[in-house]
Amino acid sequence: MVFRRCPQCGSTSDDAYGFCIKCGHEFPEIPKTEGTCPLCGFQNPEEADFCVKCGTPLIFKNQLENNSIINPVVITKTVPKAQEAPKRTTFQTIMVIFGYLFSILGGLLGLIIAIYLVTRKNPSLKKHGYIQLAIFIFYIALIIILYATGNIPGDIIAQYRQILSGNITSLRL
Template sequence: MIRRCPQCGTAADDKYGFCYKCGHEFPKIEANPDTCSLCGFHNPPEAEYCVKCGTPLLFKQQFEKTNTSNFGPIVIQKEVVQRPPEQRQNRTSRWLILFGYIFSILGGILGLIIAIYLSTRKDPVARKHGHIQLAIFAFYIALIAIFYLTGNIPPEAIAQYRQMLAGNFTSI
């Protein structure tokens, strides 16, 4: 049974009869479920909490169910929560998200295609990353427009870029 040591305040298991921090000996608890496990006070039968110290009478319901004086240890089971299949991300989505960020940051057309593909998926995680990658492209377009309008990118550079895209590499 887990009890709080009255000497040092540590929550300790009293199956050995002593606190593991300070060595305080726990008083023996009688088999009555109305007796408080912390202070040993005998409570009225209708009490859910100790009337002296306020500690919950945890073993009262267990005693009424089993009607024995031999209480086992408290076992707290951790519940493992798994995502539903529609919320789980598959390996393909992870790789596409990774490559989407790489190509989005590098500014390639492949990154734009991956970003559009991801933003149209049913998976909310993939859709979110697709929207972020599209925002990166929007930022790059806004940055290029600001540089062009302020004169930091000359109009000749845009003309050379258009020629390069058209396949005419003679005047680079």
């Protein structure tokens, strides 16, 4: 199998078909001389092991005695692997657990931990931080809806403010 570049459309096609598979251009017969490039057909000097025009290995070189054609080596570019996410430390694992706990309980500490997790480079930690933020936002929206519909009386919120300021130690129902 020899790959050739079509002079009409520029795509690479297998020479076994005798024509370009993209545009139908018929390939001329490749003269089997030592210096002819199988891809572009350029006549190279005798000492060249690779085509000086396109860099393709000259597969007919030193093969003319036994009239056999070998398959050319397909040269591919190696794509660098994506960088792996940094490993999660024990501290970060504990922060994820406490973040969920405090987000579900509805405390300000849950919001702080969620923001901490969102700012990390590890995509797993970011995901947990966004989930905890969503839980916190859900609870805030639920409290606002319950207060707006009258299911939470205004005096309980006033008592809660007094507890936060340190004036009262418990809620009176």
